[in-house]
Amino acid sequence: MSHLADKRVVVTGGASFLGKHVVRKLQEMGCKDLFVPRSAQYDLTRMEDVVRMYEDARPEIVIHLAAKVSGIGYIKDRPGEFFYDNLVMGTQTMEQGRRCGVEKFVAIITVCAYPKHAPIPFREEDLWSGYPEETNAPYGLAKKMLIVQAQAYRHQYGFNAVCLLPANLYGPGSNFDPSFSHVVPAVIRKCIEAKEEGHDYIEVWGSGNASREFLYVEDCAEAVVLASERYNGPEPINVGSGQEVTIQQVAEAIAGLTGYRGRIRWDPTKPEGELRRCLDTSKAEIEFGFKARTPLELGLENTIGWYLEQRAQGLPCGHAT
Numbered sequence: 162m163s164h165l166a167d168k169r170v171v172v173t174g175g176a177s178f179l180g181k182h183v184v185r186k187l188q189e190m191g192c193k194d195l196f197v198p199r200s201a202q203y204d205l206t207r208m209e210d211v212v213r214m215y216e217d218a219r220p221e222i223v224i225h226l227a228a229k230v231s232g233i234g235y236i237k238d239r240p241g242e243f244f245y246d247n248l249v250m251g252t253q254t255m256e257q258g259r260r261c262g263v264e265k266f267v268a269i270i271t272v273c274a275y276p277k278h279a280p281i282p283f284r285e286e287d288l289w290s291g292y293p294e295e296t297n298a299p300y301g302l303a304k305k306m307l308i309v310q311a312q313a314y315r316h317q318y319g320f321n322a323v324c325l326l327p328a329n330l331y332g333p334g335s336n337f338d339p340s341f342s343h344v345v346p347a348v349i350r351k352c353i354e355a356k357e358e359g360h361d362y363i364e365v366w367g368s369g370n371a372s373r374e375f376l377y378v379e380d381c382a383e384a385v386v387l388a389s390e391r392y393n394g395p396e397p398i399n400v401g402s403g404q405e406v407t408i409q410q411v412a413e414a415i416a417g418l419t420g421y422r423g424r425i426r427w428d429p430t431k432p433e434g435e436l437r438r439c440l441d442t443s444k445a446e447i448e449f450g451f452k453a454r455t456p457l458e459l460g461l462e463n464t465i466g467w468y469l470e471q472r473a474q475g476l477p478c479g480h481a482t
């Protein structure tokens with residue numbers, strides 16, 4: 162049995178897209194003392210709420226997933242909010258964890274922390290070699306400061322804080338609200354609606370040539386749990402599938418899987434972020450035995466199936482960020 166099973170564990174953002182899968186995996190491994198602070202009760206941008214959260218939950222392990230997250234369009238219009246909320250949420254939650262003497266703090270950063278011109282595949286050593294892609298920078302840099310904080314606290318206080326850098330996530334539970342969604346749910350929704358309404362084209366942002374690495378959300382949750390169990394090092398670790406695909410390839414795969422037969426029209430006036438993104442995922446395998454298992458096609462099929470099922474049952478498929 163995992164040693165996490167006997168620990169009091171807090172998962173901030175435990176009701177998020179990723180968080181729900183992390184919480185389920187922790188429960189499956191026998192964790193009984195799990196606490197998920199919701200933003201309505203504990204607004205982690207407010208230090209008094211962070212303090213109260215630690216008093217109420219008295220965690221031994223903290224997995225910090227809470228963040229303001231969105232697709233590129235929404236971040237572009239609100240860079241200040243994305244910078245401030247993510248910076249203070251992370252900094253305060255880690256600082257109070259240190260003051261309360263938690264045993265381990267697992268921080269989820271993001272691939273958006275990488276420099277725009279980092280060599281492909283992104284290696285952890287290249288994290289500090291330049292400025293991130295401008296649209297994502299306020300979000301990526303705010304989260305990246307947690308790496309600095311984790312390393313500084315490890316050095317000065319012996320605090321065991323570890324940082325993970327996940328690729329773009331997709332899967333059941335993705336946010337399908339068009340104002341906030343990332344590319345995979347956005348294109349799934351467009352294809353399904355165009356098919357139902359008989360439209361002969363859909364529009365997708367950018368040129369289609371930008372590449373990304375997509376990680377199935379359950380695989381990411383597995384990595385988070387494995388790192389929480391086994392990784393205690395100072396260096397941030399990439400978490401990805403190691404598979405680089407262009408947005409055009411993904412859009413075409415989704416069109417095929419949804420049965421949409423119309424055209425895909427690219428809109429190059431809309432932002433598409435940096436041109437290439439792909440992670441070197443070797444350290445995650447060496448350090449805590451993580452290797453992504455879900456092929457893209459299967460992951461997309463599951464995501465489409467989830468979305469259709471939610472809609473059929475009148476259940477929500479998205480939320481404001």
Ligand SMILES: NC(=O)c1ccc[n+]([C@@H]2O[C@H](COP(=O)([O-])OP(=O)(O)OC[C@H]3O[C@@H](n4cnc5c(N)ncnc54)[C@H](OP(=O)(O)O)[C@@H]3O)[C@@H](O)[C@H]2O)c1
Nearest residue numbers: 174176177178179199200204205226227228230327329330
């Ligand atoms: N989605 C991706 O592609 C991706 C990729 C790389 C890394 N990540 C990272 O993975 C983590 C989870 O992402 P996600 O996409 O699953 O997020 P999400 O579904 O958008 O959910 C965000 C979560 O953060 C919590 N939260 C937001 N503001 C808060 C506040 N002021 N106080 C307390 N809690 C707050 C929300 O809590 P409530 O539900 O209670 O409101 C929610 O559970 C984030 O740290 C994100 O940066 C995500």
